Amino acid sequence: MNGTEKRPLLVIGKFMKPRCFRGVKVPVDYKANAKAWMTSEIFKSWLVSFDREMQQQHRQVLLVLDNCSSHKLPPLRATKVLFLPPNSTSKLQPLDVGIIRNVKYHYRLAVVSKLLAHINTGGKSGDFKFSLLGDQ
Numbered sequence: 001m002n003g004t005e006k007r008p009l010l011v012i013g014k015f016m017k018p019r020c021f022r023g024v025k026v027p028v029d030y031k032a033n034a035k036a037w038m039t040s041e042i043f044k045s046w047l048v049s050f051d052r053e054m055q056q057q058h059r060q061v062l063l064v065l066d067n068c069s070s071h072k073l074p075p076l077r078a079t080k081v082l083f084l085p086p087n088s089t090s091k092l093q094p095l096d097v098g099i100i101r102n103v104k105y106h107y108r109l110a111v112v113s114k115l116l117a118h119i120n121t122g123g124k125s126g127d128f129k130f131s132l133l134g135d136q
Contacts, residue, residue, distance in 0.1 A: 009107065010046055012036050023126035026111070038070045047074065047081075054078035 009028045016032045031042045047063075054061050055078040063079060065071055067086045118128050 007050075009103075010042075012038060012042060024115075024128050027129075038068065040070045040072045043070050044072065044074050047076070047079070051076045051079040 011026075011028045011030050013030065013032045014034060014036045021030075029046070031045075033039055033042070050063075059078060061079050062082060064082045064084065067083045071081075071083065073081055115128055
């Protein structure tokens with residue numbers, strides 16, 4: 001991994017099976033809880049899965065994360081984690097300055113645009129497939 005690899009987005013919503021996803025396979029890792037927040041359980045599940053994948057590929061990786069209370073570390077073999085200091089400036093935590101909001105906005109826009117184009121050309125929402133990586 002050299003910083004160019006694209007991982008599936010982890011999207012946390014409020015509902016386990018949102019109506020808008022009915023019959024549609026979304027290309028994200030989707031989790032849910034009442035407040036749509038990252039929880040220790042969601043984080044641990046994602047991190048253990050990521051670490052297992054890196055271990056199977058014989059890779060050693062470093063994750064740089066913000067210092068969030070939900071970021072409790074399980075034992076890891078192929079992944080080292082570096083936490084940014086609490087209350088760091090926006091220069092150290094650019095995700096706090098609008099990047100996350102921008103990613104969400106552009107992702108939703110791309111999904112809805114592609115879905116509408118698919119439906120307008122006679123496709124059904126149930127057979128809709130979408131990839132941010134291009135037409136696959």
